[in-house]
Amino acid sequence: xxxxxxxxxxxxxxxxxxxxxxxxxxxxxxxxxxxxxxxxxxxxxxxxxxxxxxxxxxxxxxxxxxxxxxxxxxxxxxxxxxxxxxxxxxxxxxxxxxxxxxxxxxxxxxxxxxxxxxxxxxxxxxxxxxxxxxxxxxxxxxxxxxxxxxxxxxxxxxxxxxxxxxxxxxxxxxxxxxxxxxxxxxxxxxxxxxxxxxxxxxxxxxxxxxxxxxxxxxxxxxxxxxxxxxxxxxxxxxxxxxxxxxxxxxxxxxxxxxxxxxxxxxxxxxxxxxxxxxxxxxxxxxxxxxxxxxxxxxxxxxxxxxxxxxxxxxxxxxxxxxxxxxxxxxxxxxxxxxxxxxxxxxxxxxxxxxxxxxxxxxxxxxxxxxxxxxxxxxxxxxxxxxxxxxxxxxxxxxxxxxxxxxxxxxxxxxxxxxxxxxxxxxxxxxxxxxxxxxxxxxxxxxxxxxxxxxxxxxxxxxxxxxxxxxxxxxxxxxxxxxxxxxxxxxxx
Amino acid sequence: xxxxxxxxxxxxxxxxxxxxxxxxxxxxxxxxxxxxxxxxxxxxxxxxxxxxxxxxxxxxxxxxxxxxxxxxxxxxxxxxxxxxxxxxxxxxxxxxxxxxxxxxxxxxxxxxxxxxxxxxxxxxxxxxxxxxxxxxxxxxxxxxxxxxxxxxxxxxxxxxxxxxxxxxxxxxxxxxxxxxxxxxxxxxxxxxxxxxxxxxxxxxxxxxxxxxxxxxxxxxxxxxxxxxxxxxxxxxxxxxxxxxxxxxxxxxxxxxxxxxxxxxxxxxxxxxxxxxxxxxxxxxxxxxxxxxxxxxxxxxxxxxxxxxxxxxxxxxxxxxxxxxxxxxxxxxxxxxxxxxxxxxxxxxxxxxxxxxxxxxxxxxxxxxxxxxxxxxxxxxxxxxxxxxxxxxx
Numbered sequence: 062x063x064x065x066x067x068x069x070x071x072x073x074x075x076x077x078x079x080x081x082x083x084x085x086x087x088x089x090x091x092x093x094x095x096x097x098x099x100x101x102x103x104x105x106x107x108x109x110x111x112x113x114x115x116x117x118x119x120x121x122x123x124x125x126x127x128x129x130x131x132x133x134x135x136x137x138x139x140x141x142x143x144x145x146x147x148x149x150x151x152x153x154x155x156x157x158x159x160x161x162x163x164x165x166x167x168x169x170x171x172x173x174x175x176x177x178x179x180x181x182x183x184x185x186x187x188x189x190x191x192x193x194x195x196x197x198x199x200x201x202x203x204x205x206x207x208x209x210x211x212x213x214x215x216x217x218x219x220x221x222x223x224x225x226x227x228x229x230x231x232x233x234x235x236x237x238x239x240x241x242x243x244x245x246x247x248x249x250x251x252x253x254x255x256x257x258x259x260x261x262x263x264x265x266x267x268x269x270x271x272x273x274x275x276x277x278x279x280x281x282x283x284x285x286x287x288x289x290x291x292x293x294x295x296x297x298x299x300x301x302x303x304x305x306x307x308x309x310x311x312x313x314x315x316x317x318x319x320x321x322x323x324x325x326x327x328x329x330x331x332x333x334x335x336x337x338x339x340x341x342x343x344x345x346x347x348x349x350x351x352x353x354x355x356x357x358x359x360x361x362x363x364x365x366x367x368x369x370x371x372x373x374x375x376x377x378x379x380x381x382x383x384x385x386x387x388x389x390x391x392x393x394x395x396x397x398x399x400x401x402x403x404x405x406x407x408x409x410x411x412x413x414x415x416x417x418x419x420x421x422x423x424x425x426x427x428x429x430x431x432x433x434x435x436x437x438x439x440x441x442x443x444x445x446x447x448x449x450x451x452x453x454x455x456x457x458x459x460x461x462x463x464x465x466x467x468x469x470x471x472x473x474x475x476x477x478x479x480x481x482x483x484x485x486x487x488x489x490x491x492x493x494x495x496x497x498x499x500x501x502x503x504x505x506x507x508x509x510x511x512x513x514x515x516x517x518x519x520x521x522x523x524x525x526x527x528x529x530x531x532x533x534x535x536x537x538x539x540x541x542x543x544x545x546x547x548x549x550x551x552x553x
Numbered sequence: 554x555x556x557x558x559x560x561x562x563x564x565x566x567x568x569x570x571x572x573x574x575x576x577x578x579x580x581x582x583x584x585x586x587x588x589x590x591x592x593x594x595x596x597x598x599x600x601x602x603x604x605x606x607x608x609x610x611x612x613x614x615x616x617x618x619x620x621x622x623x624x625x626x627x628x629x630x631x632x633x634x635x636x637x638x639x640x641x642x643x644x645x646x647x648x649x650x651x652x653x654x655x656x657x658x659x660x661x662x663x664x665x666x667x668x669x670x671x672x673x674x675x676x677x678x679x680x681x682x683x684x685x686x687x688x689x690x691x692x693x694x695x696x697x698x699x700x701x702x703x704x705x706x707x708x709x710x711x712x713x714x715x716x717x718x719x720x721x722x723x724x725x726x727x728x729x730x731x732x733x734x735x736x737x738x739x740x741x742x743x744x745x746x747x748x749x750x751x752x753x754x755x756x757x758x759x760x761x762x763x764x765x766x767x768x769x770x771x772x773x774x775x776x777x778x779x780x781x782x783x784x785x786x787x788x789x790x791x792x793x794x795x796x797x798x799x800x801x802x803x804x805x806x807x808x809x810x811x812x813x814x815x816x817x818x819x820x821x822x823x824x825x826x827x828x829x830x831x832x833x834x835x836x837x838x839x840x841x842x843x844x845x846x847x848x849x850x851x852x853x854x855x856x857x858x859x860x861x862x863x864x865x866x867x868x869x870x871x872x873x874x875x876x877x878x879x880x881x882x883x884x885x886x887x888x889x890x891x892x893x894x895x896x897x898x899x900x901x902x903x904x905x906x907x908x909x910x911x912x913x914x915x916x917x918x919x920x921x922x923x924x925x926x927x928x929x930x931x932x933x934x935x936x937x938x939x940x941x942x943x944x945x946x
Contacts, residue, residue, distance in 0.1 A: 286660070291661060449584065449663060529738050547747040547748070
């Protein structure tokens with residue numbers, strides 16, 4: 062492993078030459094090119110499994126998967142801290158705001174020099190999120206980061222969120238994504254970004270605000286209709302009075318404000334709570350995270366993300382039991398969902414992020430991510446931009462019916478029309494090509510869809526493009542484009 | 554296989570055949586709009602007691618500046634000052650208001666309430682499709698346009714879901730593939746092939762053709778004051794599609810941001826800005842569509858209302874009863890419909906919320922039967938017996 066000192070040295074090299082890095086990025090020269098290895102067809106199930114635990118399988122991920130098998134591959138991914146992620150880390154090393162404290166972020170957001178302004182922190186966080194999903198070798202970890210970012214959704218366009226979310230992303234989501242659910246809720250409840258987003262900074266003794274209390278039960282833990290009442294919401298809101306955010310010294314840090322805390326007795330979900338300041342809500346949080354409804358709710362959502370829109374009930378039951386037995390150990394729960402569930406996986410419609418990422422990853426594309434921003438906006442899944450606290454929808458129907466930007470993206474990508482973005486279809490074909498058009502088309506479809514098309518379908522596409530007057534080279538390009546644009550590629 | 558066997562096969566056999574009726578525009582105010590500050594019951598003393606800071610001053614309250622007072626509508630209700638762009642539609646009797654309107658659900662959860670309302674059902678049971686989706690599926694208007702129903706924005710709304718394909722459309726101007734004519738022709742041929750058995754893809758290709766004939770950059774409207782917002786854009790695109798006669802029957806539009814727990818503003822501020830967007834947008838649309846008003850009905854709705862009393866953060870928490878507006882040439886307008894349940898103690902329900910005296914499905918059913926020629930309300934709103942409230946002529 063690289064020492065921190067070595068890393069910093071490399072990172073400073075990257076920074077120093079960032080301005081010159083237009084075509085052969087320094088981090089790439091330092092960390093090596095994206096590996097290109099030959100690929101073979103995968104079974105439908107294996108291809109599907111691999112695309113659930115990654116943002117779209119790269120050729121070297123396919124090779125590794127074929128070599129060690131599903132179970133070992135998942136174990137390797139779960140042990141994410143052992144995966145060397147140098148290239149990705151180096152690429153992010155120029156993003157200074159990612160590691161800043163709230164106080165500092167607020168300060169630089171008001172500067173208008175040294176390359177900083179109001180847009181710096183949100184832009185870096187969005188770009189970093191994209192680059193991690195694209196380049197990180199810790200794919201399952203990044204998939205879980207995305208999952209929890211939806212579960213504990215925060216909308217960056219509200220007040221101070223544009224810089225507080227950077228801290229939440231680092232200290233809540235990324236810190237605990239494959240840790241323990243209780244710690245995750247605990248961190249989120251102490252996250253200034255969450256306090257601001259759900260108005261708990263306005264929750265005071267003299268006038269309680271129910272917003273966070275409700276969503277903590279409805280969306281973060283128990284789930285709607287799991288037994289709590291309007292009265293429970295109001296009582297929990299009273300417990301949470303005073304959970305707040307510092308406004309001056311160490312601005313943006315969490316603070317418990319004793320003076321606005323409601324000191325009366327409370328009763329939440331039948332539990333009588335004696336006046337004890339910050340401990341009251343902490344006591345409720347402990348009760349919520351250990352509640353069977355929470356186990357079931359979280360496991361249902363995980364199964365929906367990894368397995369199917371309507372996952373098998375039995376799978377949810379056994380995962381929920383593991384959740385309770387392990388006190389919310391996320392890796393243990395994931396093992397159950399993936400090992401016992403993937404055999405029942407049904408196709409999921411790719412959400413926009415997944416569509417873009419799978420295309421870029423499968424084609425070994427290089428990009429700084431900036432050109433993709435516009436596409437995320439037009440497809441409706443810009444990072445941290447979902448206004449309501451339920452997070453981006455995770456069911457197929459929500460995302461169907463907006464094909465046009467997907468077609469536009471595939472057309473523009475293959476023609477190299479996206480700024481600072483280049484696919485590597487040719488280099489990929491170079492390792493496998495026989496020089497025969499039909500074989501190359503088979504290679505492309507195997508790369509993008511797992512296995513080649515039936516002969517008839519393949520020849521049909523080739524004919525249609527040729528009839529429209531394409532040369533062999535154009536034919537390959539257009540076919541790659543239309544495979545990416547095709548109905549089959551929209552599912553994973 | 555480019556069209557996988559597990560892709561849903563779409564087929565439907567509408568129960569009714571009728572010529573198409575009005576174009577329906579459904580505006581959903583997401584986040585539970587505080588309707589008590591939009592159409593203010595200024596005749597209620599309780600309103601002012603419950604909202605000492607947020608309440609909008611009575612029309613004759615000389616202690617407040619005129620632009621901070623309610624605009625009286627009928628002696629009891631009045632518009633928030635930022636709703637003033639809608640006065641013209643109100644005075645021309647093309648705008649009706651149904652107050653204390655909403656759904657029976659009392660979860661006070663945005664997500665549950667929105668889902669149930671968009672599905673048009675009482676609880677989790679019942680069809681998963683949306684009420685507009687079932688409207689389209691139960692009425693054969695002989696209209697095969699791919700633009701029959703459009704969700705304005707990046708994703709089709711839940712209310713549109715069902716077995717008639719719908720499209721999301723954010724901007725007509727963006728709806729082209731680009732590229733040089735040669736590459737475009739090849740791409741087009743290839744898309745035709747890979748989408749040969751896929752209805753959504755076929756529709757998208759067909760929309761592309763249809764929209765190519767429009768020229769959005771040169772759209773001439775006598776009205777140029779659509780607000781420069783996503784909502785204004787959505788209404789403007791809707792107007793263009795209607796005028797271009799491309800077969801639009803339903804346009805669904807969202808306007809979000811109404812979850813105002815904190816510092817919502819009284820005469821001005823956060824929520825008044827949203828009202829301004831809403832009112833200016835609808836007023837521009839009303840004026841732009843003046844010649845089409847006889848074949849047009851627009852309706853606004855929200856998942857529930859907000860607590861009658863203000864909270865301590867100068868905002869309002871989740872409540873119950875809401876309000877709907879119906880705009881169109883055949884509306885019994887210039888009237889506040891519905892039975893007003895009152896805001897006094899004993900009249901509020903739950904933790905202190907406006908009661909619901911008109912089910913939202915009554916209003917929608919009347920629009921469906923009277924203006925959209927669809928009598929199948931028992932399928933669109935299963936297990937619900939609508940009461941016709943005569944909101945329409």
